[in-house]
Amino acid sequence: MELWKPVHLKDETCYLSKIGLMKVWIKRFQQDWYIASEPVPFRDPKDVEEVHYFKAVKEEATREWKRWVVAGDAMEVSLTPLMPDRPVVVRPGLSLRVPKGHEALFYVYIPIWLRVDVGSARKTTLCEIPTTVLSNTWFGDQTSGELCYSLRSWAKRRLEKVPYGWHQAACPVQVSNNSNSELDFQRFCLHVEHLAVYHTSTMLWTNKVQVVFRGEDQASQITISATAPGTGGAAVRISEPRKALQKSIVRKSFNFLRNLTGF
Amino acid sequence: MFKLVAIDFKKILTPENLQVALRVALLLGLGFLALKIITVIAAKVSRNRLSPQAAMILRKAIFYTGATLILINVLQQLGFNLGALLGAAGIVGIAIGFASQTSISNLISGLFLLSEKPFAVGDVIKIGETVGIISSIDLMSTKIRTFDNKFIRIPNEKILNTELTNITYFPIRRLDIMIRISYQEDFNRVRGVLLELAEKNPFCLNEPEPIIIFNDFGEYACEILFGIWYAKEDFLSVKNTIMREIRERFRSEGIEVPYPQRSLHGASSEGALGVRIVNPPGGKQGRKA
Numbered sequence: 001m002e003l004w005k006p007v008h009l010k011d012e013t014c015y016l017s018k019i020g021l022m023k024v025w026i027k028r029f030q031q032d033w034y035i036a037s038e039p040v041p042f043r044d045p046k047d048v049e050e051v052h053y054f055k056a057v058k059e060e061a062t063r064e065w066k067r068w069v070v071a072g073d074a075m076e077v078s079l080t081p082l083m084p085d086r087p088v089v090v091r092p093g094l095s096l097r098v099p100k101g102h103e104a105l106f107y108v109y110i111p112i113w114l115r116v117d118v119g120s121a122r123k124t125t126l127c128e129i130p131t132t133v134l135s136n137t138w139f140g141d142q143t144s145g146e147l148c149y150s151l152r153s154w155a156k157r158r159l160e161k162v163p164y165g166w167h168q169a170a171c172p173v174q175v176s177n178n179s180n181s182e183l184d185f186q187r188f189c190l191h192v193e194h195l196a197v198y199h200t201s202t203m204l205w206t207n208k209v210q211v212v213f214r215g216e217d218q219a220s221q222i223t224i225s226a227t228a229p230g231t232g233g234a235a236v237r238i239s240e241p242r243k244a245l246q247k248s249i250v251r252k253s254f255n256f257l258r259n260l261t262g263f
Numbered sequence: 264m265f266k267l268v269a270i271d272f273k274k275i276l277t278p279e280n281l282q283v284a285l286r287v288a289l290l291l292g293l294g295f296l297a298l299k300i301i302t303v304i305a306a307k308v309s310r311n312r313l314s315p316q317a318a319m320i321l322r323k324a325i326f327y328t329g330a331t332l333i334l335i336n337v338l339q340q341l342g343f344n345l346g347a348l349l350g351a352a353g354i355v356g357i358a359i360g361f362a363s364q365t366s367i368s369n370l371i372s373g374l375f376l377l378s379e380k381p382f383a384v385g386d387v388i389k390i391g392e393t394v395g396i397i398s399s400i401d402l403m404s405t406k407i408r409t410f411d412n413k414f415i416r417i418p419n420e421k422i423l424n425t426e427l428t429n430i431t432y433f434p435i436r437r438l439d440i441m442i443r444i445s446y447q448e449d450f451n452r453v454r455g456v457l458l459e460l461a462e463k464n465p466f467c468l469n470e471p472e473p474i475i476i477f478n479d480f481g482e483y484a485c486e487i488l489f490g491i492w493y494a495k496e497d498f499l500s501v502k503n504t505i506m507r508e509i510r511e512r513f514r515s516e517g518i519e520v521p522y523p524q525r526s527l528h529g530a531s532s533e534g535a536l537g538v539r540i541v542n543p544p545g546g547k548q549g550r551k552a
Binding site: 089133134135136137138139142143144145147150187 | 434
């Protein structure tokens with residue numbers, strides 16, 4: 001099974017793909033494409049590791065299909081992993097402190113979205129499906145901020161052998177404290193829309209992100225590397241960032257111990 | 264009855280008059296053309312710099328000022344005495360001013376609203392008993408479309424002088440749900456269930472965190488305030504899903520939502536209260552208990 005490669009679909013045959021905790025059914029009837037998806041409840045780590053990629057299955061009548069009409073005679077379809085469509089808020093395992101002048105490296109596992117493309121020479125994107133349904137969260141205060149996704153899996157200090165089902169990409173985040181005080185944060189906002197996705201033989205990666213903290217009253221300097229992180233073997237770039245890759249972004253990324261209830 | 268009047272075109276169409284007519288025609292034609300160009304340029308320049316309402320006011324101000332200048336020039340070309348005209352206009356203006364106090368007040372209120380910006384087009388506001396979406400903010404009035412698709416025109420003076428609530432001013436809002444549980448229920452267990460529901464609901468924001476407050480000892484139940492935050496555009500989704508989920512989860516967990524109860528006691532001098540069963544299932548009617 002070669003993941004992420006285009007697959008030629010036979011007419012009137014239903015195919016199942018399962019990546020992580022999301023099942024996707026795709027079938028084609030001439031120029032009509034039908035797609036259905038359903039999240040899988042997590043009971044066992046094996047639920048996550050099991051992967052199917054366009055396995056021909058018997059069609060079930062109760063499936064809720066969405067339908068597209070694609071002009072031409074496109075017969076190939078592919079699933080491409082890409083980053084979520086919003087920033088994600090990540091929490092370290094415990095309230096973390098980085099002394100001034102020091103830095104720390106984290107690995108954040110970000111659930112991917114699957115982009116369904118049809119066609120070979122000229123691809124047409126039909127839809128995007130998240131492999132994990134993420135909860136909404138707000139990064140900022142009650143009067144201003146941005147809508148993000150909340151990552152339940154916290155940032156890891158080491159590359160751990162987590163139940164891996166190709167549904168998440170590891171993002172190395174290097175945090176440097178260049179301020180005059182200790183950096184104490186409980187969560188940080190990662191703008192994944194600027195990250196590309198890379199594919200190695202064992203897992204998915206994103207670009208490395210470097211965050212330089214310059215003090216509570218200043219925005220942090222964020223630098224995204226233009227190449228693969230250089231970890232885990234030879235990496236192939238498999239999808240582009242949703243937004244143009246910027247070398248340096250100045251943003252508020254850190255949220256400090258703050259009472260947000262506003263009550 | 265009718266007198267035939269011969270018009271001597273030779274006296275009207277003199278070279279001097281023709282020159283004046285030509286100058287007036289050129290003034291009107293070129294003047295309004297230039298005015299149109301200036302207005303279009305102003306619209307393009309102000310599109311990204313000003314709000315739509317401020318841009319509209321700027322365009323109208325440019326147009327009416329330019330039109331007035333053109334008109335004054337035309338009147339001068341036609342030989343009118345502008346001094347006398349202005350005098351007459353002043354008197355007329357005073358009369359119009361007295362008659363249109365309300366309209367002018369609305370106009371000025373509109374300018375204040377535009378500078379203060381308590382709301383924008385697309386916001387949901389509540390003014391008095393009216394709740395609706397702002398569809399346009401004009402100089403004299405603000406137009407609202409209600410949720411059941413009624414059109415309401417509110418004079419700007421009324422908006423400026425009335426307490427107004429902009430429901431969608433801030434990007435996130437809190438949905439407060441008052442929940443009543445039986446006095447026999449374990450508050451900590453109920454609290455855990457509610458927090459779990461909030462965590463699992465995709466529309467409920469993880470942060471700001473939901474709040475749960477033991478609000479009051481009610482007449483027949485304990486009152487708990489359950490507040491969850493959501494993005495303002497998710498109002499319907501979060502309200503429908505979380506209410507349904509609370510009901511279903513309470514039912515599956517066996518958490519009792521009590522109904523109002525009343526204990527009836529008869530006065531001691533009258534003895535026990537009489538009870539008559541009406542329409543018993545499969546029994547005779549009117550049986551006394």
